[in-house]
Amino acid sequence: MRNRRRTALAVLAAAAATTLAGCGAGAEPPVRLAASGVDGLGLEQVRVGLAFDQGGRGDKSFNDAAAAGLDRAKKELEVDGREVTLSEETEEERAARLRELAEEGRNPVIAVGFLYAGAVRTVAAEFPGTTFAIVDDDSFSAPNVVSLVFAEEQGSYLTGAAAALKSRSGRVGFIGGVRIPLLQKFEAGFTAGATRARPGVKVSVDYLSAPPDFSGFGVPDKAEKIAQRMFAEGVDVVYTAAGGSGAGTLKAVAARKGTWAVGVDSDQYQTAEPGVRAAILTSMVKRVDNAVFQEIQAFIKGDRAGGVKRFDLKTDGVGYSVSNDKAIAPVRKKVDGLRRLILDGTVTVPTKP
Incomplete structure (x- = not known):
């Protein structure tokens, strides 16, 4: 354990030096790491879970927009992302997919679509240490659930x-x-x-x-x-x-x-x-892509609290092409x-x- 502590401290010191160097050059350093939980020390890659709505990736619409947000986070924030798609349209299946992501340590877990509301409410209560986000629903509140809604x-x-x-x-x-x-x-x-x-x-x-x-x-x-x-x-x-x-x-x-x-x-x-x-x-x-990306970014920066985040014209959350x-x-x-x-x-x- 002592060796693990020393290694973790060395990693933190190196990360801090890199951060300071980046700030000194006038650029914001990439934010891509989170605390690992080994005695509160050390850093590890953030592992994001994304649960698609009906149709999954490839619908050329809602799901693809969410997928684009995750893809951007993987590229720019260097997170590890895993996607799941429903095999059947049931409440039990939705809860099972969210539970699967939470059990393997995915955090945050993002549910794409209001149809996940019941499943998120249930599974978030089972995993209070995991941050859940749901797109298009603010029908309930929980300390570890973020609602991403749009105008x-x-x-x-x-x-x-x-x-x-x-x-x-x-x-x-x-x-x-x-x-x-x-x-x-x-x-x-x-x-x-x-x-x-x-x-x-x-x-x-x-x-x-x-x-x-x-x-x-x-x-x-x-x-x-x-x-x-x-x-x-x-x-x-x-x-x-x-x-x-x-x-x-x-x-x-x-x-x-x-x-x-x-x-x-x-x-x-x-x-x-x-x-x-x-x-x-x-x-x-x-801009579901922006909402997903920004939620992952906020999590990495330490914003793990539940609440409602609204995206409108003023925040470039909606518009016309x-x-x-x-x-x-x-x-x-x-x-x-x-x-x-x-x-x-x-x-x-x-x-x-």
């Missing part, structure tokens, strides 16, 4: 404005994954932005499922049919907030000339297939004007339809 209504307001201004028919559509308050924030913001930018615009709304059925995040075929119906009714721009189901809307847009899609969570123009990319007007960018410059350029000036009104408090975006 989705603000980003959706901007995409609603862009959609209404771009529409030739004066009709736009919204497709939500599940009819719940969280997704209704997207609807409320989108509708408010559309009607503010273009009074008289008509907004068609539909959802893929309603509680207790949460399948709406994984039924692209159903989203495709709803989008096709909306197009037949005169809608020419559709915003889909439904995770992996959004692929169905993109398929419908690709098949119908003169229509536009609005993506969600990540900049879907960057990941879409070439055949549909040009028809993605914009995306409501929800402009990757498809040719498409968005004609309406960008007006949309940016509305963005400034939100930032200065002139406009308060509704959170309920």
Whole structure:
């Protein structure tokens, strides 16, 4: 034990010297290590656990945004990251995956999506020494649980404005994954932005499922049919907030000339297939990547307390993408004007339809 203490102290001394040298050069040193627990001495690599929502990595939406945050932390903070994906959509499975990560010493453990709320509440109580973070839920509080929530209504307001201004028919559509308050924030913001930018615009709304059925995040075929119906009714721009189901809307847009899609969570123009990319007007960018990265960074720096962290326009937590410059350029000036009104408090975006 004495030798272990001496080794640990030597590591700490070396780390301190490196830190001081970095600060003396005017640069902030990389933060990537945490106390190991060997008599309170020594340093070890932080081992992060990330539990995906429905669809897992590769959904080109919500989960991929979270994955990007972990990837950045692995690269910049040199953490060790492990991901788990659900094998079935049950409360027991969610709790089992979180418990698995906590039991192997992952800390922090980050749950992606509000459907993990019950599982996080249960497992966090079993592992009080582990910090848990949950994306998109602040329905409960615990000393070791951090809620990462977003002002989705603000980003959706901007995409609603862009959609209404771009529409030739004066009709736009919204497709939500599940009819719940969280997704209704997207609807409320989108509708408010559309009607503010273009009074008289008509907004068609539909959802893929309603509680207790949460399948709406994984039924692209159903989203495709709803989008096709909306197009037949005169809608020419559709915003889909439904995770992996959004692929169905993109398929419908690709098949119908003169229509536009609005993506969600990540900049879907960057990941879409070439055949549909040009028809993605914009995306409501929800910086889940920033939230995940910043939570890992905060943990490393010693912030282990529970609480709520909210990401909005002011913190670059939400916004709208402009990757498809040719498409968005004609309406960008007006949309940016509305963005400034939100930032200065002139406009308060509704959170309920």
